[in-house]
Amino acid sequence: MKYLIIGCGPAGMHAAYKLDELDKNAEITLINSESNLPYSRILITFLLEKKVEEEDLFIFSEEFLQKDNINYYQNKSVEEIDSDNKKVKLNDGTALNYDKLLIAAGGDPKRPSVKGIESDRIFTIRTIDDIKTVKAKMETAEKCAVLGGGLVSLKMAQALKRQGIGIKVLIRSPRVLSQVLDEESAVLIADHLEENGIELLTGTQIEEIVEEKKGLVFNTNKGKISSDFAVIGKGVSPNMDFLDKTSVKTDWGILSDEYLQTEEKDIFAAGDVVENYNIAQDSIQLNSIWPDAVLQGITAAENMAGKFKKYPGNINMNAVDIFSLPLIAMGRVKDVENLETVKYENKAEKKFVKLFFNNDLLVGAVLINDVENAGFYKQLIAKRKIIKDRETLLNKNNLLANYIFWKEVTE
Numbered sequence: 001m002k003y004l005i006i007g008c009g010p011a012g013m014h015a016a017y018k019l020d021e022l023d024k025n026a027e028i029t030l031i032n033s034e035s036n037l038p039y040s041r042i043l044i045t046f047l048l049e050k051k052v053e054e055e056d057l058f059i060f061s062e063e064f065l066q067k068d069n070i071n072y073y074q075n076k077s078v079e080e081i082d083s084d085n086k087k088v089k090l091n092d093g094t095a096l097n098y099d100k101l102l103i104a105a106g107g108d109p110k111r112p113s114v115k116g117i118e119s120d121r122i123f124t125i126r127t128i129d130d131i132k133t134v135k136a137k138m139e140t141a142e143k144c145a146v147l148g149g150g151l152v153s154l155k156m157a158q159a160l161k162r163q164g165i166g167i168k169v170l171i172r173s174p175r176v177l178s179q180v181l182d183e184e185s186a187v188l189i190a191d192h193l194e195e196n197g198i199e200l201l202t203g204t205q206i207e208e209i210v211e212e213k214k215g216l217v218f219n220t221n222k223g224k225i226s227s228d229f230a231v232i233g234k235g236v237s238p239n240m241d242f243l244d245k246t247s248v249k250t251d252w253g254i255l256s257d258e259y260l261q262t263e264e265k266d267i268f269a270a271g272d273v274v275e276n277y278n279i280a281q282d283s284i285q286l287n288s289i290w291p292d293a294v295l296q297g298i299t300a301a302e303n304m305a306g307k308f309k310k311y312p313g314n315i316n317m318n319a320v321d322i323f324s325l326p327l328i329a330m331g332r333v334k335d336v337e338n339l340e341t342v343k344y345e346n347k348a349e350k351k352f353v354k355l356f357f358n359n360d361l362l363v364g365a366v367l368i369n370d371v372e373n374a375g376f377y378k379q380l381i382a383k384r385k386i387i388k389d390r391e392t393l394l395n396k397n398n399l400l401a402n403y404i405f406w407k408e409v410t411e
Contacts, residue, residue: 003304004029004088004096006078007104007239008038010290011271011297013060015102018301020069026305029071029096031078031088033105036128037062042290044131045152048159057128078105083246083264100304103254103262104271104297107236107288112147116209121216121229122147125156126236134160134231141228142166145218149176149202151320153233157198158323160231168199168225170218176200179235180318180329182336185366188352189322196323201225236288238273251275253286258310260300268304270296277313280331280363280381287314315381319371325350328374331364331381332356339363344370344394355393360386362393 003019005012008030019026032038039057046052065072079089081101088096109124111117123134142165146157149171157167169176175186176193190200201222208219209230218225238253248262249255254269256262256276262269271293275284292314302309317330332339333356343354349369355377356364361384365377380387387393 001025001305002027002029002097002099003102004031004098004100005102005104006031006088007102007106007271007273008032008034008060009041009104009106009271009293011293011300012102012104013038013297014294015104015270015297015301015304016070017064018298019305020064020067022302022305022307027069027071029098030065030073031076031090031096032072032074033077034127034129035075037065037074039128041126044125044128045155045159047128047131048135048156049162054128078242080242080244081246081267083248083267086266099266101267102297102300102304103248103267103269103273104293104300105239105242105273107238107272109232110234110237111232112206112234114206114209116211116216119209119211119216119230121211122209122232123229124232125152134229137229138163138165143168143215143227145170145216145225145227145230147206147230147232148234149173149200150179150233150235151177151318152235153231154193154322155320156231156233157193158196161197167197168201168227169193170204170206170220170225171200171202172205174203176202177329179334181366182333182354182356185329185333185352185354185368188350188368189325189327192322192325192350236272238286240273255284259303259308260296260311261303268300270300276311278316279313279384280315287316289314289317291317312382315378317374317378319374325369326367326371327369328367328371329365330374330378331362332358333364333366336364340390342390342394346370353394355390357387357390360388362387 016028038060040059043057077091079091086098109126144160144165146153146169161167176190177186205221206218210217215228246264248264253275256269260268272288278285299311319328339356345352351370352368353370354366362380
């Protein structure tokens with residue numbers, strides 16, 4: 001069986017491993033659009049902070065790519081998919097045949113639509129090469145504007161600040177992490193960022209970016225803001241441009257069924273590029289989270305190999321350490337108007353736990369500097385257990401027993 005995988009991120013690589021395990025006659029072709037061997041993208045800001053060396057990023061086996069049944073293409077991109085003839089055309093004209101195809105192509109960084117955004121002093125953050133470019137720029141810079149108030153932006157702000165760069169974060173929305181946190185939780189994170197020297201400019205709309213001899217000037221609704229360079233951390237858009245000659249259905253991402261198969265027979269999708277069921281939100285949506293990409297890749301591979309295994313759905317979950325303050329946010333925690341909450345807070349220790357309920361179901365949780373029970377809360381959300389006593393979920397003395405026996409908190 002000829003399996004072809006577009007993308008060498010967590011979904012693509014774990015799919016390849018699984019196919020190699022399940023099908024001893026598998027011929028597996030992997031397409032990597034980057035010039036580097038497959039690596040862990042979530043670690044690249046650590047490279048900027050000098051917490052890891054570049055070789056530490058390459059967590060996937062190079063020996064695997066050299067196996068006789070693996071065809072590995074590096075620094076190649078897909079131009080089109082001819083699903084009628086089961087062929088994939090690469091940017092160098094190479095045509096590859098497949099029996100089963102997995103699209104795990106990830107996404108490209110979003111850029112705001114504003115005049116001047118294409119300046120060569122403005123960098124997106126997605127690849128090792130992006131980080132190397134920023135490192136080189138830092139050597140002659142003192143100030144950086146970070147565009148966007150999401151997790152990638154804050155990780156970059158932290159990394160740059162720790163290397164001595166002055167940081168201003170330009171955020172269009174009224175609060176930091178508006179796509180991840182509710183307002184109360186966001187205020188706590190904002191205070192912590194400002195205590196660590198990060199200037200947050202919320203409600204800032206960039207109208208134009210002007211490149212001058214010494215740097216950049218951002219004309220905004222709040223006046224002019226200058227910097228030596230800028231980085232963008234505003235999320236990614238799924239790579240789907242090569243689907244024009246297929247009947248694969250898309251919305252925000254590729255649409256698939258519960259087996260991760262698309263509308264097109266023998267074409268599957270996994271990772272950042274696919275929409276699927278979010279348990280906490282009870283809706284179909286994109287979920288760009290590493291552990292879910294791994295599970296999707298494995299599940300897609302099992303189905304490509306004929307195992308017929310359903311993907312159970314995901315729970316959006318973000319975990320990050322912000323200036324030594326751990327934060328985990330999961331499930332439905334940003335659009336909370338119709339939800340009820342319980343919380344625990346220790347201001348002296350900056351500990352905060354907030355749980356979100358839709359009727360008797362736990363649907364979300366925010367944990368700040370008190371994250372050891374994140375797995376327990378995630379299991380309650382996933383299993384959709386009826387909660388009888390919400391306050392008990394904040395009682396750490398009972399958490400282990402409740403997790404094992406589902407006593408006191410569930411029916």
